[in-house]
Structures are given as C-alpha cells and as structure tokens.
Amino acid sequence: MEFLTPPADHPARDRVRAWLREHPHPTPRQLAESGYVAPHWPAPYGLDADPMSQLAIDAELRAAQVAMPENPIAIGWAGPTILAGGTEAQRERYLRPLLAAEEIWCQLFSEPGHGSDLANLSTRAVRDGEHYVVNGQKLWTSDAHVAHLGILIVRTDPDAPKHRGISYLICPMDTPGITIRPVYDMTGTFYLNEVFFDDVRIPAENLVGEENKGWRLAKVTLGNERVSLSGEGALWGHGPSAADLLAKVRAANLDLDPLLRQELAKVWIEGEVLRLIRLRTVTAAVQGRPPGPEASIRKALSDEHGQHIMNLVRDLAGSHGLVKGHDPFGSDDAKTWDHGFCFAPALTIGGGTAQVQRNIIAEQVLGMPRELDVEKGMTWSEARSAVLAAQR
Structure with missing residues (x-):
C-alpha cells in the first residue's frame, strides 16, 4: 500500500519554524501553551491538528532537537481521559500543568x-x-x-x-x-x-x-496506554531498536556464526514489520479511517520483539553475557544492554499481558467466542462453526 507522510511544503512546518525563531529554547510551559505538546488535542490545550499536521509538527520539533516535557502517564493516558469525561473545571485545573510536566x-x-x-x-x-x-x-x-x-x-x-x-x-x-x-x-x-x-x-x-460509570473511562485510559507502549524503541518505545542493534553489529565488525546472523536477520525483519504496521496505522488516521486491528496487533508483537532484541544481545556477548557490565560491541553501552535484558521480561506483562492481548485480538478482531461453553461440552470445532455461522 502507499504510505502517506506530510510533504516538505506542508503549512504546519512553516508555522513551527516561525514559532521556533521566536522561541529558540522553549520551556515546557511555552510548549504547553503553544499547543505543540499534544497538537491533536482540542483547543485551547492542543491545536485541533489533523493527523498530517501532527506528523509535520512532530517532524519539525524533532529536527530542531526540542526537548518535549516528559510526563508519559499524564500526557498519554490521564489527559485524554479527562478530555473525554472531565468537567470544564477539571480540564482547566489539570491539563495545562500536566502538559508542561509541572x-x-x-x-x-x-x-x-x-x-x-x-x-x-x-x-x-x-x-x-x-x-x-x-x-x-x-x-x-x-x-x-x-x-x-x-x-x-x-x-x-x-x-x-x-x-x-x-x-x-x-x-x-x-x-x-x-x-x-x-x-x-x-x-x-x-x-x-x-x-x-x-x-x-x-x-x-x-x-x-x-x-x-467509571469503567468506560478506564477503557479510554487503557486504550491510550496500549498505543503509548508500542513505540519505536525495544523497551516500550524507549531504548535501542532493531535497526540500532544492526548498526552496532556492523560498526563493531563482529564475526558472527550463521545462527547468530539468522537471529539478527529475524529481529530486523520483525522491526521492519512493526514499522510498516505503524505506518499503516498513521496512514489510516490521515485518511480519516479507523486504525483497525493494527494497534492491538502491534502491541502484542512489539513486546515480544523487545525481548528478542535483548536476548540476542546477550547471545552476542557469549559467555560474558552471564555477567553484568560487558558490551559485545566494545562501546560504553553496557549499562543500556544490562538494564534492557533485565527489564525485558516486564514487556509482555505491563499494559496488558501477552495472553490478554491475544484474547482481545481473538474476540474483537477474529470474532471468536469469549470462551468455550464447557458445561454444554462445546468443542473447538463447534466453536469455529458458531463463529462462521455468526459471520454469515
């Protein structure tokens, strides 16, 4: 499919560049008041930006190396929930300090x-x-x-x-x-x-x-959480990616045996699949279409992908992988890999376990029944027939 990205002459780019000329070193409060922290939020907290404008804004801020406020639970989960169900007084009290990470x-x-x-x-x-x-x-x-x-x-x-x-x-x-x-x-x-x-x-x-009636709002929070936990890096959107790992291996000129080369190729392919799924989701948003199953699938895949990357780095370290403080690439990144390997088991638990994610995909994407009717002795074959009948 054709992926859509903002053109070089998108008007949002010029607006961001002009603003940065006036604010070359923006503070968190200035970023929050400009609407650039969450441009897709409604005014006055955001810019009511459509997906293409948001992509253009993000690209310009990254190019200018602007440090955005760090308040992930607030900006990613609490804020959208207050926007969805909070009073005007609650929005006015909490959203601006939240966006500025105050x-x-x-x-x-x-x-x-x-x-x-x-x-x-x-x-x-x-x-x-x-x-x-x-x-x-x-x-x-x-x-x-x-x-x-x-x-x-x-x-x-x-x-x-x-x-x-x-x-x-x-x-x-x-x-x-x-x-x-x-x-x-x-x-x-x-x-x-x-x-x-x-x-x-x-x-x-x-x-x-x-x-x-708070469960509806809890689902809003959880929905934003699962999207937020599926970023580019191996550790819930943070840290190194598969492409970063491949670049490290090339730079170190490691002499890999065929099995490790195969594993490296597999994690790179996984990373590319996840990148393309993300682009499909972005393209659907730009075209005004719902994202479909890609967001749920990407969460399930990206968690295991992060574990695969960290396990491979351990294998690249050989016997040194059994102790802390060894970097197989001969650089100063030992702490990054040590932390990543020890943290990676949490990836398939936090934000909804891998098993729960697969249940969600099975029920909401594939249309499978919530569970087999054990009391009536329903078999998997009978359950499949029931699903097919419901889809006719």
Whole structure:
C-alpha cells in the first residue's frame, strides 16, 4: 500500500519554524501553551491538528532537537481521559500543568490478587458528604513515589455487576492516609510501587464522569496506554531498536556464526514489520479511517520483539553475557544492554499481558467466542462453526 507522510511544503512546518525563531529554547510551559505538546488535542490545550499536521509538527520539533516535557502517564493516558469525561473545571485545573510536566501523574489501577482481571476491584470508596473515603491497595504503580496526582479507579457500588459500580477519581498523592512502598525489579532499581489507602479522603469534585460509570473511562485510559507502549524503541518505545542493534553489529565488525546472523536477520525483519504496521496505522488516521486491528496487533508483537532484541544481545556477548557490565560491541553501552535484558521480561506483562492481548485480538478482531461453553461440552470445532455461522 502507499504510505502517506506530510510533504516538505506542508503549512504546519512553516508555522513551527516561525514559532521556533521566536522561541529558540522553549520551556515546557511555552510548549504547553503553544499547543505543540499534544497538537491533536482540542483547543485551547492542543491545536485541533489533523493527523498530517501532527506528523509535520512532530517532524519539525524533532529536527530542531526540542526537548518535549516528559510526563508519559499524564500526557498519554490521564489527559485524554479527562478530555473525554472531565468537567470544564477539571480540564482547566489539570491539563495545562500536566502538559508542561509541572505535575507528574501515576496510574492507580492494578491490585494484588486479581492479575489481569482489572475490573475485579477490592479498593472501595464510600461517599461521605463532600468527600469519598478510600480504603484498599494498588500494585505496580509506576512513579507513585514522585507523582503529584494519580488516576484512581475504585468500587463505589459493591452490589453492582463487576464492570459497573466503578468510579474514576483524581487522587492527590500527598493526601493523608496514603502509604507508598517501592517494588524493586530485576534491574536492581525501582520505579514501581505498591500504594496503600487507609481512610483517604478525596474531594467529591475529583470524580471524573459519573459515579458508578467509571469503567468506560478506564477503557479510554487503557486504550491510550496500549498505543503509548508500542513505540519505536525495544523497551516500550524507549531504548535501542532493531535497526540500532544492526548498526552496532556492523560498526563493531563482529564475526558472527550463521545462527547468530539468522537471529539478527529475524529481529530486523520483525522491526521492519512493526514499522510498516505503524505506518499503516498513521496512514489510516490521515485518511480519516479507523486504525483497525493494527494497534492491538502491534502491541502484542512489539513486546515480544523487545525481548528478542535483548536476548540476542546477550547471545552476542557469549559467555560474558552471564555477567553484568560487558558490551559485545566494545562501546560504553553496557549499562543500556544490562538494564534492557533485565527489564525485558516486564514487556509482555505491563499494559496488558501477552495472553490478554491475544484474547482481545481473538474476540474483537477474529470474532471468536469469549470462551468455550464447557458445561454444554462445546468443542473447538463447534466453536469455529458458531463463529462462521455468526459471520454469515
């Protein structure tokens, strides 16, 4: 297919260049107020930019080496959810500081004991006058120890069906009753945390959307999360890519045996497939078409691809791959590869496990039934026949 990219004379390019002449070293607040942090957002927080304009803006800012504000959970997940369901007062209060990275956000969704069954919440919130009183525990909360605010889902109606009776709150992380404990990972550091709520009083004005109807907004957050976790780098959009690895191997002039050459070719092919899927998604957006299944498929593929890259670097290191601090390319990137290899197992867990992603693809893309009817003794052949019949 023909991929669409912004032409060199796209008018958005001239506007960005003119703005950069006036702001050669823009601050995060200036970038936020210009609309360039999230140009596709509606004004006044964005520019109502169409996909082609957004691509042109991003290209010009990258070419100028402009450092964008770093606040991934806020800009990628919390902001779009507040835009979708928040009040005008909430948008005015939170979005501008969020875009400027003046207030860091975290996501308080996952809980211990429930695995990927996110809607099976134990954390409760009870309305008490002008506050919600929250009790419970959250787990795997990235950056909770440095966050100013968090997006929090709680159960407000314990008698409602699982996906109902859930509410979506904005939680100030310095509220009395919140305890944060680090969760160290294989890299030897931590950015994940467990968070405890003991009679935490959150103002009722921090409710996003309607009480007991927060699952719809939680799905908005999760949808943006899975797109955000599928960037170019091997580690959820960060770090080296397959192309970077190939360039390293060529520069080091490594003498590879046929098996390692084959593995290197495989990860490069995977990287190209993912790049082309991304271009298909971008092209669909430019043409005003829904992205289709590519976004879900890309999330599932890119996680395993990141693990393949890091495993291959370990193999390239040979016996030295068993110890920390060795770079098979003879450069100073040992820390990058050590961290990447230890972090890579998390890729197929965070943002929806690989198994959950495949279930989503099976049900929403392939039209397969949610599960076999074991009580009625339904076989896979019968399930396939049922799917085919439903598609006729």
